[in-house]
Amino acid sequence: MKTSTIKDPAIFLKTATLLAKEFEKDAAERDKVGGTAKVQRDALRKSGLLTLLIPTEYGGEGQSWSLVLQIVRELAKTDAALAHLYGYHFLHLVTPHFLGSEQQKKHYYTESANNNWFWGNSFNPIEPTLIGTREGDRVILNGHNNFSTGSQDSDRLLILWVENPGEKPYIGIIPTRREGVTVHADWDGIGQRQTDSGTVSFNNVVVEAEEILDTSKSNGTAFATFDAILSQIVLANVFIGSAEGALEKAREYTIGKSRPWYLTEYEKSTDDPFMQRRYGDFWIDLQAGVQLVEKAGKKVDESWLKQRKLTVEERGETVLYTGAANAFGTKVALNITGNMFELMGARSATRKNNFDRFWRNVRTHSLHNPIEYKRKNIGHWFLTGEFPIPSDYS
The missing domain is CATH 1.10.540.10 (Acyl-CoA dehydrogenase/oxidase, N-terminal domain)
Incomplete structure (x- = not known):
């Protein structure tokens, strides 16, 4: 080894x-x-x-x-x-x-x-449409899963299925190129257009016993619910990083190409105090977002190292920071990526520039987990001391 x-x-x-x-x-x-x-x-x-x-x-x-x-x-x-x-x-x-x-x-x-x-996935815990049938120690899968992020060109797929509707799901890992697996190139989101998040269909796909995750020791532990923590903090960093990239593009464009409004007397758009104030707001909000995702990341590090010794309280505290980072990151990123056009000017809003991709990317994935529920969960904890109930999204 x-x-x-x-x-x-x-x-x-x-x-x-x-x-x-x-x-x-x-x-x-x-x-x-x-x-x-x-x-x-x-x-x-x-x-x-x-x-x-x-x-x-x-x-x-x-x-x-x-x-x-x-x-x-x-x-x-x-x-x-x-x-x-x-x-x-x-x-x-x-x-x-x-x-x-x-x-x-x-x-x-x-x-x-x-x-x-x-690694990619074919994993839809909200609407499980993949059905497994027992055949000895193996499972035979038929059906499909939507929103299969990273499925195209992956080497392994993390998959979720149910044996009977309404019952607990099972999770397994299979080679993406296994016989009967078809990864469809049908993702058509307005943003995140190269995440390969379309449909994967299964036609009599075999899952061997050892490929089904054995949860007998992890069941009931706080560590077993760590997936929601990880997905939320990953996306929070996607949002903040998108905002950082968008703000830098807007700055470059404003300095190099934007013109001052014709009713003003400024020689350059960067001399306009309204322009300066708006960029100042963007930068301040972004710094707060960066600090929050970094603090949440450190909390994730601390909790991850405890593994199955992680307590419910420690998990809850980590969720508060990752949820806050995700909610605030969404808010900051949507504000910057959506409103930067007002500062760059009309000529910036062209398909050639394609600056709207920053907004489309943030908007697309932020819809999968509405921030209003994160705010509510955090507010509920603040008022009652009760941590959010573990779920696929909290």
Whole structure:
């Protein structure tokens, strides 16, 4: 078994920054086309960034969630879709860790490190439409799942199914190219257009016994409900990173191309005090958002290290910070990405510039988990002291 010393996180962050700059070159055009960002996904494979969270004893880099989240934010500055895929890769990869058996945790970490797997999902806990039928120790799957993020070009799929409607779901992991699995290129969201979040259909797909996550030891633990924490903080960083990227694009455009309003006497639009005040507001809100996602990331680090010793109270405290980061990040990102056009001017609102992709990306995914319910959950805790009830989204 491979062991190694923990590398300086700055090495990986530098790699991510260079990748983000490369992705930026054609991000606007790729957004128009949609589909699978195959070249960019392969660049992530070659970068060494897909094994960051895997412990060193299983062949990985042994890095922290906060570093992964920082990289998600860095990638989102130029390409929110790839940032989303990267963050959710780890959400799927670590599921055997917080939900499965020790043997499954070891197996999937080791195999993923050895084979540099890129993980996707076919996982819809709200509307399970994939049905499993027992055949001895195996399960035969028929049906489909929507919103299968990262399914195209993935190496492994985290999947969810039910045996009977209304009963508890089962979770498993299979090769994406298994016989009977069809990944459809039918994702048509207005944003996040290269997340490959379409439909996956299953026709007599076999799931072996060892591929079904064994939850007998994790059931009832706070750690077993860690998936909602991870998904919310990943997306919070996608939102804040998108806002950072959008604000920088708006600044460049305003300095280089915007004209002062013809009824003013300013020679440059940047001399306009109203323009300065609005940009000041954007920057202030963004700094608050960055600080909140970073604080939430540290809380995630602390809770993750406790594993099955994590208490209900510790989980609840982490949820408060990740939920707040997600809600505030959504608010800040929608404000900046939607209103920056007022500062750049009419000529900025063209398909050629495609600046609206920043807003479309944030708007698309923020709808999957309305911030009003996060606000309500946090307000309920503040008034009663009762932590949010664990669910797929809280």
